[in-house]
Amino acid sequence: MLGEGILKGLAQTAKNFAGSYVSEERLTTVQYPEERLPVAEASRVFPFLVFDGSEWLGGMRCVACQICEKECPPKCIYIEKSKDKKPDYVGKQQFYPVRFDIDISVCMSCQICVEVCPFEAIKMDTAFELATDDRFGGLLLDRQQLAKSNEYYHSIHPTEASEVDARLDEEKVKAEAKAKAAAPAAAAKPPAPAGGKD
Amino acid sequence: MAATFDQIFILFRNWLVHFLPPAWQPAAGALLGVIGIVAVFPGLFALTTLLERKGLGRMQNRYGPNRVGPFGLLQPVADGLKALTKEDVVPFNANGLMHLLAPLVMVVTVFMSFAVLPMGRHMELVDMDAGLLFFFAMGAATELSVFMAGWSSRNKYSILGAMRAVAQMISYEVPMLLSSVAVVMIAGSLSLPKVVAAQNHYTGIFPHWYVFTPWGFGAALMFAIAAIAETNRSPFDLPEGESEIIAGYHTEYSGFKFALFFLAEYLGMFALSGLGVTLFMGGWSAPFSFLTWIPSWIWFFAKVMLAICVFIWMRGTLPRLRQDQLMNFAWKFVLPYSLLVLLVTAFWRFLPPGWERWVVCTVILAVAYVVMGRAAFKLKRVGPRSYRYAE
Numbered sequence: 001m002l003g004e005g006i007l008k009g010l011a012q013t014a015k016n017f018a019g020s021y022v023s024e025e026r027l028t029t030v031q032y033p034e035e036r037l038p039v040a041e042a043s044r045v046f047p048f049l050v051f052d053g054s055e056w057l058g059g060m061r062c063v064a065c066q067i068c069e070k071e072c073p074p075k076c077i078y079i080e081k082s083k084d085k086k087p088d089y090v091g092k093q094q095f096y097p098v099r100f101d102i103d104i105s106v107c108m109s110c111q112i113c114v115e116v117c118p119f120e121a122i123k124m125d126t127a128f129e130l131a132t133d134d135r136f137g138g139l140l141l142d143r144q145q146l147a148k149s150n151e152y153y154h155s156i157h158p159t160e161a162s163e164v165d166a167r168l169d170e171e172k173v174k175a176e177a178k179a180k181a182a183a184p185a186a187a188a189k190p191p192a193p194a195g196g197k198d
Numbered sequence: 199m200a201a202t203f204d205q206i207f208i209l210f211r212n213w214l215v216h217f218l219p220p221a222w223q224p225a226a227g228a229l230l231g232v233i234g235i236v237a238v239f240p241g242l243f244a245l246t247t248l249l250e251r252k253g254l255g256r257m258q259n260r261y262g263p264n265r266v267g268p269f270g271l272l273q274p275v276a277d278g279l280k281a282l283t284k285e286d287v288v289p290f291n292a293n294g295l296m297h298l299l300a301p302l303v304m305v306v307t308v309f310m311s312f313a314v315l316p317m318g319r320h321m322e323l324v325d326m327d328a329g330l331l332f333f334f335a336m337g338a339a340t341e342l343s344v345f346m347a348g349w350s351s352r353n354k355y356s357i358l359g360a361m362r363a364v365a366q367m368i369s370y371e372v373p374m375l376l377s378s379v380a381v382v383m384i385a386g387s388l389s390l391p392k393v394v395a396a397q398n399h400y401t402g403i404f405p406h407w408y409v410f411t412p413w414g415f416g417a418a419l420m421f422a423i424a425a426i427a428e429t430n431r432s433p434f435d436l437p438e439g440e441s442e443i444i445a446g447y448h449t450e451y452s453g454f455k456f457a458l459f460f461l462a463e464y465l466g467m468f469a470l471s472g473l474g475v476t477l478f479m480g481g482w483s484a485p486f487s488f489l490t491w492i493p494s495w496i497w498f499f500a501k502v503m504l505a506i507c508v509f510i511w512m513r514g515t516l517p518r519l520r521q522d523q524l525m526n527f528a529w530k531f532v533l534p535y536s537l538l539v540l541l542v543t544a545f546w547r548f549l550p551p552g553w554e555r556w557v558v559c560t561v562i563l564a565v566a567y568v569v570m571g572r573a574a575f576k577l578k579r580v581g582p583r584s585y586r587y588a589e
Binding site for chain 1: 253256257258259260261511512514515516531567568570571572574
């Protein structure tokens with residue numbers, strides 16, 4: 001009969017209306033600023049720079065190779081390479097960024113910088129409450145604002161960070177073995193050029 | 199005491215007016231009535247927007263607004279301030295005067311239709327002999343303002359929305375008038391206070407409201423459908439189909455002009471609910487004879503708010519119709535059924551009182567409802583769509 005479906009629908013909405021006052025679990029709303037859902041581990045917002053140890057500049061993994069700057073589709077990364085060098089995590093002398101800016105008003109969170117980085121130096125952050133009243137300076141993050149510790153990385157993406165650490169340790173062991181293999185050879189061979197000079 | 203409360207607004211008005219010289223008293227009394235209407239209904243509108251958002255939220259298992267003030271009660275104030283402080287944008291190619299006049303015409307005509315509604319015993323602003331006619335004349339003016347808004351905006355969405363709105367309102371005005379005519383046939387008067395007086399009797403404790411008679415029930419149903427369509431409410435809110443034509447005729451309106459359209463829409467809802475209540479549900483009369491001590495104006499506003507709640511309930515339940523479905527429904531079902539109701543009302547009027555006329559009228563209307571409902575929607579075959587050219 002005409003209107004049967006309407007009556008069924010009206011009964012359904014009436015049930016919802018009354019039920020929402022009786023059982024709280026019907027209400028799917030999360031009252032955001034007061035209560036919040038846990039952030040999913042795989043979530044990503046904007047990139048940050050990882051540093052090891054306690055000192056942000058000394059432990060920064062970035063070597064200013066500028067691959068991410070070149071790959072960034074919206075071109076939101078700006079890097080200036082240093083003139084001098086500092087040792088990286090295996091002790092090798094590397095350049096470091098004197099300037100590393102990301103304009104998060106331009107960034108589109110594509111994660112391409114993370115994919116291309118050969119040094120595991122740039123990762124995606126999960127912080128999303130980045131509203132600011134200064135839309136130019138406030139959204140242009142410099143290297144100090146971007147630098148986050150490896151512990152922080154572990155706290156937001158535990159699985160991924162452990163994998164990265166394992167990989168880096170492996171490389172470190174390899175590098176050490178190589179150095180060890182190279183050391184006796186260097187010792188056995190007389191430092192000819194040096195000796196020659198003397 | 200009860201009689202004093204029943205007439206408290208009238209007594210207050212008379213007391214205020216008696217300070218003036220006698221020659222000014224009628225005009226001052228009318229002015230006070232106008233002030234009352236202009237103050238009460240926008241206030242009710244503010245409350246209704248909140249009620250609607252809360253109610254719809256609960257129907258969708260949400261909380262609804264709960265941030266501004268306790269339980270979100272100050273939300274209408276925040277909305278009003280927002281509307282007032284927004285920039286009033288007029289499109290470059292728009293006809294400025296028409297663009298300004300359209301919302302004003304709409305609000306003014308809707309307010310004027312309140313003049314003939316009896317909101318309580320002796321509480322009508324103008325006791326017009328042809329009050330119903332005046333009401334519909336004012337209601338028809340909203341079509342004018344809608345088209346003014348759509349045409350003057352010079353925007354294709356506005357004009358499409360206005361054309362849809364006008365087509366819809368004219369289509370549904372016919373059954374609405376016809377179902378009101380049924381009441382006029384029985385009550386024998388176009389004056390709304392007289393229509394209420396005709397229903398204000400009781401058998402035992404039950405009232406003689408027209409909605410409790412077979413013809414009255416049918417007419418009330420058709421009136422309700424037509425009223426929902428007339429006020430552009432869901433499921434008949436095609437003039438504002440967001441997915442197709444942005445916001446219809448008020449696409450190009452912002453700030454307080456938009457707020458006026460919004461106000462007019464809700465005022466139209468109140469006016470039509472008030473008319474429906476007056477015609478079919480006994481206006482200000484109490485639902486049981488032992489409740490007559492409660493002031494008549496409380497009953498009127500309680501019934502109007504009940505009707506508004508049904509409007510909101512409908513909106514929370516039904517999806518929007520398509521334009522052809524809307525027109526089919528108006529011309530193939532609502533209009534013929536209203537004509538039949540008119541015929542049955544004539545039977546009721548001329549059959550001798552007794553149980554026979556109840557049976558005859560009920561059977562005719564019920565059978566017609568089932569048969570016409572089947573016939574009107576018989577051709578609708580739901581199935582996979584077939585393509586003639588594309589493959």
